[in-house]
Structure formats: structure tokens, C-alpha cells
Amino acid sequence: MSSGTESDYAKYWIDWFLETKGNEYFCEVDEDYILDRFNLTGLSQEVQQYYAEALDMITDNLEEDSLSDKAREQIEKAARHLYGLIHARFVITTRGLAKMLDKYKKADFGRCPRVLCNLQPLLPVGLSDVPLTKTVKLYCPRCEDIYNPKSSRHASIDGAYFGTSFPHMLFQVHPAYMPTKSIERYEPRIFGFKIHDIAEQHRWQDRAREEFQCKLKEDEDKSKLSTTRQQQPRLVATTPSSQKVERGN
Numbered sequence: 001m002s003s004g005t006e007s008d009y010a011k012y013w014i015d016w017f018l019e020t021k022g023n024e025y026f027c028e029v030d031e032d033y034i035l036d037r038f039n040l041t042g043l044s045q046e047v048q049q050y051y052a053e054a055l056d057m058i059t060d061n062l063e064e065d066s067l068s069d070k071a072r073e074q075i076e077k078a079a080r081h082l083y084g085l086i087h088a089r090f091v092i093t094t095r096g097l098a099k100m101l102d103k104y105k106k107a108d109f110g111r112c113p114r115v116l117c118n119l120q121p122l123l124p125v126g127l128s129d130v131p132l133t134k135t136v137k138l139y140c141p142r143c144e145d146i147y148n149p150k151s152s153r154h155a156s157i158d159g160a161y162f163g164t165s166f167p168h169m170l171f172q173v174h175p176a177y178m179p180t181k182s183i184e185r186y187e188p189r190i191f192g193f194k195i196h197d198i199a200e201q202h203r204w205q206d207r208a209r210e211e212f213q214c215k216l217k218e219d220e221d222k223s224k225l226s227t228t229r230q231q232q233p234r235l236v237a238t239t240p241s242s243q244k245v246e247r248g249n
């Protein structure tokens, strides 16, 4: 995460935040959304230290001149966290969904790495709505799978800043943007032959081998038992264990 020391303080805080490298997944939360305290209900518990200052920083109302560097740094950390938490709420509002849809259309979140998804744009998704538990993942609506972000900057973003419902909510509200599902599957082949035929044969061979080994083991145990009973060590040498099949691995 970049610290404020490299930022241009004359700018609006949100603009600076959005332009910071690594924050490309975030959209701009409307100022009136942030200023409506009702929307922030409960967030002061999530940002216990410097909540009021962080909120002032986000809305460019913080008097920064009197602050020590250390305090400023901590407030900024709190501000980034608070912005993320507000963002999670904002992106599932009509306005937020529209802003994120624009980013999706531009493939701002990257494209599915799966070849058969044909460069399908992705959407960020959280695996938990509880902050500081899971980092953000990328959801592909075509193969309905999730992927790790390519860049480490993106991979370290808290998934709770987007939430578990966001991408699914987006397609509920904007169904026209839901891509057709990918039913195409990659078929492994060896020299042109579908590999599952070969794989099936291998499985059958493995099963047969296992059954044979089980039988050998049973016979061995039986003969051992009879040996101890009858005290005839001669039998041990003739048990089928000497014919044990060597396994390839």
C-alpha cells in the first residue's frame, strides 16, 4: 500500500486513492452517499481508531497541518479501510452497480484466464463479508469459477471491500450483461485419442491390481495363521507373498 507521502495533497482524497497503483478495482463512491450518515451505520465499530478523522480525510475536511506524520499515517490507514467498507455497501446500490458495470464493460478487473472463456471480463468478489479474513478474488460469469488476481497489489486487497454478493447482484440487476454459460470443455487427448478412454483402462488395471494384492495379502495372513498354529515354518516360503506384484510408483 502506498502511503500519503507520495500523494498530491491538493487533490481530493478519493481521486488520489483511486489513482494509487493497486486500487484499480475500486470505483468512486459518491460523496453524497458518504455524507449520509445512515449509510455508514455500524462502521465506527469496524474502524475503532480515528474513525471521525478518517471520515474527514475521505471527505477532504481534515485539518492536516497540526498532525504529526505518525498520526497522519494512522488516520490514512484508517481512511483506506473505511473507504473499503463504505465501498462494499455502495457497490450493491443502484448507483454503485452502474459504476461497477462501466468498469466491467472496460474489463478493468481483467479477463478470465481460461482459454475456453474467450477473454470474458471478470468481476471482483469477496469470499467473506467479514473484513480482514479473505483477500479479493475474481469471478468469471462464463465458467462460474473464481481466480486469484494476477498482480500482487490486487491480490492483497481485502475481499470484504467488494463483498460476497456483489457480482451476483450485478447480473440480477443487469441480466443483459450475463454472458452465455460456457459448456465447451477441453478434451485431453494423446495422439488424437481421447484420454478418458485410456484413463478408464488405467483405472480398471489399478482396480484389478489392488484386488489381486488384497487377495495375496489375505492368503498370506491365512497361511501365517496356520503356520503359527501348526508350527510349520516351511509353509511361509511357499506363500504367494513371494509373487507380490511390484507397483510402478
Ligand SMILES: [Zn+2]
Residues within 6 Å of the ligand: 112, 113, 114, 117, 120, 140, 141, 142, 143, 144, 145
Ligand atoms: Zn471463465
